[in-house]
Amino acid sequence: MAEMAMRAAINLALREEMRRDERVIMIGTDIAGGAQGSSGAEDVAGGVLGITKGLLSEFGAGRVIDTPISEMGYMGVAVGAAATGLRPVAELMFIDFIGCCGDMLLNQAAKIRYMFGGKSTCPLVVRTTIGAGANAAAQHSQSLYHWVTAVPGLKVVVPSNAYDARGLLATAIRDDDPVIFCEHKALYDFPAAAVEIPDASYTIPFGEANFVTEGTDVTVVALGLMTHIAAGVAAALSGKGISVEVIDPRTTSPLDEESILESVASTGRLVIVDESAARCGFGQDVAALVAERAFHALKAPIKVVTPPHCPTPFSPPLEQAWIPSGERVAGAILETMGLDPALAAA
Amino acid sequence: MALSKSQLLEAYRRMRTIREFEENIHRENTTGEIPGFLHLYCGQEANAVAVCMHLEDTDYIASNHRGHGHCLAKGADVEGMMLELYGKADGLCKGRGGSMHIADVSRGILGANGIVGAGAPLAAGAALTAKTLGTGGVAVSFQGDGASNEGYVFEAINMAVMWQLPVIFYFENNGYGEFTGHDHVVGSKDIAGRAAGFGLPAVKIDGTDFFEIHEASGEAVQRARAGKGPTVIEAVAVRFYGHYEGDPQAYRSKEELADVRQNRDCLKILRQKLIAGKKASARELDAIDREAVDLINACRETAKSAAYPEASTLTDNTYVSY
Numbered sequence: 001m002a003e004m005a006m007r008a009a010i011n012l013a014l015r016e017e018m019r020r021d022e023r024v025i026m027i028g029t030d031i032a033g034g035a036q037g038s039s040g041a042e043d044v045a046g047g048v049l050g051i052t053k054g055l056l057s058e059f060g061a062g063r064v065i066d067t068p069i070s071e072m073g074y075m076g077v078a079v080g081a082a083a084t085g086l087r088p089v090a091e092l093m094f095i096d097f098i099g100c101c102g103d104m105l106l107n108q109a110a111k112i113r114y115m116f117g118g119k120s121t122c123p124l125v126v127r128t129t130i131g132a133g134a135n136a137a138a139q140h141s142q143s144l145y146h147w148v149t150a151v152p153g154l155k156v157v158v159p160s161n162a163y164d165a166r167g168l169l170a171t172a173i174r175d176d177d178p179v180i181f182c183e184h185k186a187l188y189d190f191p192a193a194a195v196e197i198p199d200a201s202y203t204i205p206f207g208e209a210n211f212v213t214e215g216t217d218v219t220v221v222a223l224g225l226m227t228h229i230a231a232g233v234a235a236a237l238s239g240k241g242i243s244v245e246v247i248d249p250r251t252t253s254p255l256d257e258e259s260i261l262e263s264v265a266s267t268g269r270l271v272i273v274d275e276s277a278a279r280c281g282f283g284q285d286v287a288a289l290v291a292e293r294a295f296h297a298l299k300a301p302i303k304v305v306t307p308p309h310c311p312t313p314f315s316p317p318l319e320q321a322w323i324p325s326g327e328r329v330a331g332a333i334l335e336t337m338g339l340d341p342a343l344a345a346a
Numbered sequence: 347m348a349l350s351k352s353q354l355l356e357a358y359r360r361m362r363t364i365r366e367f368e369e370n371i372h373r374e375n376t377t378g379e380i381p382g383f384l385h386l387y388c389g390q391e392a393n394a395v396a397v398c399m400h401l402e403d404t405d406y407i408a409s410n411h412r413g414h415g416h417c418l419a420k421g422a423d424v425e426g427m428m429l430e431l432y433g434k435a436d437g438l439c440k441g442r443g444g445s446m447h448i449a450d451v452s453r454g455i456l457g458a459n460g461i462v463g464a465g466a467p468l469a470a471g472a473a474l475t476a477k478t479l480g481t482g483g484v485a486v487s488f489q490g491d492g493a494s495n496e497g498y499v500f501e502a503i504n505m506a507v508m509w510q511l512p513v514i515f516y517f518e519n520n521g522y523g524e525f526t527g528h529d530h531v532v533g534s535k536d537i538a539g540r541a542a543g544f545g546l547p548a549v550k551i552d553g554t555d556f557f558e559i560h561e562a563s564g565e566a567v568q569r570a571r572a573g574k575g576p577t578v579i580e581a582v583a584v585r586f587y588g589h590y591e592g593d594p595q596a597y598r599s600k601e602e603l604a605d606v607r608q609n610r611d612c613l614k615i616l617r618q619k620l621i622a623g624k625k626a627s628a629r630e631l632d633a634i635d636r637e638a639v640d641l642i643n644a645c646r647e648t649a650k651s652a653a654y655p656e657a658s659t660l661t662d663n664t665y666v667s668y
Binding site: 023025062063065067068070072073074075076077078079080081082083084085086103104107108111112113114115116117118119120152153155177207253254255 | 406408437438439440441442443447449450451452456457459460461464466467468469470471472473474475476478479481485497498500501502504505508509662663664665666668
């Protein structure tokens with residue numbers, strides 16, 4: 001056991017799976033980084049966020065493939081390769097670029113197994129980054145996992161810590177169907193996401209939520225960075241005698257509906273903290289699930305805490321106002337309990 | 347590349363079978379029994395057949411919306427194809443794909459495709475697999491002149507050159523992207539010339555001449571198998587019918603439509619060459635014609651009377667269901 005940051009855990013999972021199975025390749029822009037630059041140095045970057053550093057040195061350019069900035073083209077190559085015997089891990093630098101490769105995910109990868117009558121598979125993993133907090137503004141900060149969750153044929157993972165990231169990425173790479181693996185940029189080196197992980201490789205099944213905290217008064221469903229905000233609030237409120245159960249679904253498709261429903265059946269109150277969207281997002285989806293299937297267990301209206309329906313701003317104070325804050329989460333929890341939201345600040 | 351008599355007769359049979367398959371659909375479509383959008387390959391048969399004669403089951407093709415001919419030429423089961431077009435349970439894709447998404451990966455067919463140009467990167471991906479695993483396989487993407495203007499086709503060609511992938515980008519320039527003339531939308535009016543700028547061999551050939559197609563594609567496949575990288579082929583072809591079934595083709599003149607059938611019919615041209623070159627007698631070819639008609643008629647009747655998929659199987663082969 002050793003404590004590891006999420007950045008290192010993802011790099012480790014990639015190495016382990018590439019060692020385990022020669023059919024696993026990586027493909028993406030700058031994933032090795034610096035090919036044919038004037039310094040002659042190779043493997044200098046590991047992508048703009050440094051996640052894949054060292055993989056080129058270990059596995060060579062035949063399996064760690066730097067592409068042109070041609071998202072649709074290389075995603076199509078990855079889908080074609082996946083349908084014919086390789087197991088590509090394609091990197092989409094930011095999920096905001098999904099518009100540049102949407103067809104290959106939406107109409108090709110997601111459809112192959114069903115549309116071909118079950119006679120083909122597409123073992124593709126798309127690693128991509130999500131999330132605000134880096135002052136990257138409107139085109140590099142979105143959390144569009146709700147878009148891909150809405151598409152039948154794609155599985156969607158949103159890990160919140162190093163342990164989950166390593167195990168879920170191993171599962172994703174061994175899965176015969178396309179998986180969109182959404183890494184929150186703020187979590188790569190986030191202290192609370194750096195946790196103890198075992199020495200040996202392991203997998204975590206999709207569709208099994210993690211109970212971050214157990215509690216009896218309010219259920220909070222949160223993903224990615226939001227689980228940490230929710231956990232912080234839960235710890236603070238426990239000092240005020242309020243018991244919060246934080247559930248991290250870890251995968252949005254498949255979704256562990258049962259854990260959410262069981263938790264709400266016991267607490268009777270639900271708050272969802274979601275960075276995806278104020279409308280038609282993951283938060284509204286979970287709210288609808290509970291309203292349909294656990295309505296009579298509810299003691300109070302469901303609260304959904306999201307960013308406003310507004311692009312992610314650049315200026316730091318504006319961006320902080322955009323990201324769901326602990327204060328808003330605490331306020332929502334207190335509201336479901338019929339308490340004054342202002343208590344959160346007290 | 348010399349072809350034996352039996353190879354030539356087989357080529358003629360395949361072209362004739364595709365023609366009959368498509369003509370049958372053209373007739374039957376008016377009965378309303380064939381659901382969905384249909385795009386017929388009549389006039390272009392020589393292209394699919396001549397190219398696929400160089401390919402094995404372990405080689406891949408990626409096709410387009412006008413894909414029946416490519417699939418049949420690559421070895422898809424004729425009856426399974428017909429059943430699929432009628433949406434029946436025993437179709438190649440169990441009624442889930444239909445005309446625009448018909449596929450048989452066991453025969454190296456990565457599918458027709460409803461998205462213009464999508465086959466180019468998919469074929470490049472299949473070629474990447476062949477190169478990475480050292481299978482010796484090659485991949486061919488078939489697309490039209492319309493797809494030659496899609497950005498990701500350019501992206502795929504560039505990557506195929508960068509990585510020297512064993513792939514052939516085969517453009518069937520039938521003069522029309524949907525309703526719009528090739529010269530109106532291809533700025534250089536020259537697909538092969540434009541492609542050559544990517545740094546790979548790019549040739550323009552007569553897409554109505556079986557022998558010319560066979561020769562050019564054979565060289566490209568050999569080069570790909572030898573590890574010498576990708577090729578672009580632009581075959582100048584003709585489309586008999588509209589973009590889709592039901593398209594009245596008001597944008598084409600009666601003279602042009604008559605001319606392509608009279609003077610640029612690849613099947614007729616092959617037949618004349620076979621007879622003139624004493625490779626086959628009219629009687630032998632007539633016999634093949636009759637067999638093709640019988641085969642398609644039988645497949646049609648099977649397809650018409652076959653069962654539709656049960657609604658209870660709706661979500662089969664989904665891997666997450668709600």
